[in-house]
Amino acid sequence: MRNLFCINFLFLFISCGSQQEKILPTKKHLTESVYASVTVQPDSLYQAYAPVGGILDLNLLEEGDLVMKGTPIVQIVNNTPKINSDNARLALELAKANYNGSSAVLSSLKDEIQSATLSFKNDSMNYFRQKRLWDQNIGSKVQFENRKLAYEISGNNLKQLKNKYVQTKNELSTQVKQALNNYTTSQISNQDFTLKSKINGKVYALYKNPGEIVSTMEPLAAVGSASDFIIELLIDEVDIVKLNLGQKALITLDAYGDEVFEAKVSKIYPKKDERSQTFKAEATFDNPPKALYPGLAGEGNIIISEKESALTIPKEFLIDGNKVMTHNGMVEVVIGLRNMDSVEILDGINESTEILKPEE
Template sequence: MRYLLLVLTAFFLGSCKGSQEEILPIKSSLTESVYASATVQPDSLYRVYAAVSGILERNLVEEGDIVQLGTPLLQIINIAPKLNTENAKLSLQLAEENYNGSAALLKDLEEQIQAATLNLKNDSINFFRQRRLWAQQIGSKAELDNRRLAYELSQNNRNILESRYARSKKELHTHVQQARNNYESARINTKDFTVSSKINGKVYALFKEPGEIVSTMEPLAAVGSASVFVIELLVDEVDIVKLSLGQEALISLDAYPLEIFTATVKKIYPRKDERSQTFKIEAVFDAPPKTLYPGLAGEGNIIIAEKENILTIPKAYLIDGNTVNTPNGRVEVSVGLQNLDRVEILEGINENTALIKPEE
């Protein structure tokens, strides 16, 4: 009985050894790629925000509508800016009347300057006449001094009025400009209550209903290109250094399970998303599907290298990244390109080297 057990054990071990899978390396083409999750989005997609707060009076468009640059999208109501605009308009009118009106301060100063000029002219005539008389020894020194003093006072008075006029004119002009700026600012704030499209495109979403409160921090709508779509690819940080603009990507979409689409990498965003530890890549279809919608999901493989007629083995036969099993024991190899199934062998074995699959 013991002998029979030993024989069966030896037969079983021999059978296991004989059943070890052996293959030979083969020459084939190999493509190495970087995997990425894919999401289709309209080109130039952006979220619409209001520049002011208020209450949404009405949506002027519907989801799916085609819009042009400047097309009104939403109307917001708020009484305060309208009142501010009216007050600013009244202030501007008052400032302009003070600057140009018949009862303006400048008009009064002009009349005072005219009177001071006449008075100066009169005092000037009296002074120079008295000085000529005094040169002829006619009149008194005190009378001459009085005439000189009156003449000098008249000069100073007119100079003061002219200086006041220039200063007042500048101040009033400044007030007019400030009032006009305030009025224009108020008008602009009123215009901001009608939110318009910044691009030619399509309305993909409306986030608010009439009657809801609108703030400057919440998006009101989403607008993007109506015909041009991009593919957003999320790539792991360990692979981002392998990518460059212009590389080809193979895209599979859940909505088109039997098709593979080619695309080209057009943009690499330099900032890593700390939450997902990924980088965002944008690619465009070489020949897009007939129908696309925002948010269509799928997978992408960005091709980083391709080689023809190279020595390859199944990846399952590689041990610790650089060793293979042969009938003569383990052999160290140098590897090159890799994909999910196969790996390129640069050195260590040849096409005639038998390989044994490692035990799992």
């Protein structure tokens, strides 16, 4: 009875095992890649801001127009800078007049210096005349000391006036320079009523209509390259360490269906976007599509490594990341490359090892 039970159990095990899906490892070309979401943007794309606030008077171009560097894009109306420019010009003229001496500022100081010079000369002659008499014991000591005191006071007064003149002249010179700088700045602001392109390219967007209020905090236009486009790639943080410049990328765009475009990684940004928890990279097309537009979306696979004749099994046959089930039981294997479907087996089994699919 016991032998019969064992035979039945063995038959049941073999019958169940024969129904379990099994495969043999196969050798094939294996590619490991990193997935990325894709957005196409013009190269050198930037938002153009108004340097002054005001009212949009006129859009000088239309969306899609080509521009050269320095081409006017929009015209802004603002009277404040013109008034400031006029005030700065008046301040400059006044500062120049004060400095050049045509006003009373330096002229009065010169007159005071001339008067002080005459007083000093007179007090000097009186003092030295009295000193000679005093040296000969002629005259009183009080007269001598009075002459000496008058001489010293007039000398100090003359010295102070000369220092004041030099100081005032330096201050007026500085005021002229400051007024000139203010006037120059106001002239630049006056010219900033027209927003101009910083690059040769294309106008991709105009955000304001004539008559709308313009501030320096809102963009007025988007300008970028007309012919060169870049591919923006968003990479998961677990995959970013696998990327290197120059790696090949296979790009598909929603607008072009299943058509695959080859590209190369050209830039890797080091900072993670905390909101999306992704890193950003850029790639350039080897042969771009005929027509590209800002914002075209798609998917990309960045090739990390490739290998010919790699011994592989489907991913679903792998257990706990590094084990497979065989007729001889669980076997630990060494994993190499992997992609979405297959993994490379470096050691543990060979082409003749029959692998059983784990039961769900």
